[in-house]
Amino acid sequence: MSDIVPVLDHARSLVMLEQVAGVFCVALDVARPVGLNANRHARR
Secondary structure, rough: OOOOOOHHHHHHHHHHHHHHHHHHHHHHHHHHHHOOOOHHHHHO
């Protein structure tokens, strides 16, 4: 938890978009190596 909280509606919207983008980036970072590894095993 943090003591810094967005107060205005625009700031809250920006924080929500940033959180979604962060989750998306982590998902891509995990999915890319997993997909490459699965592709390599499928070719055998």
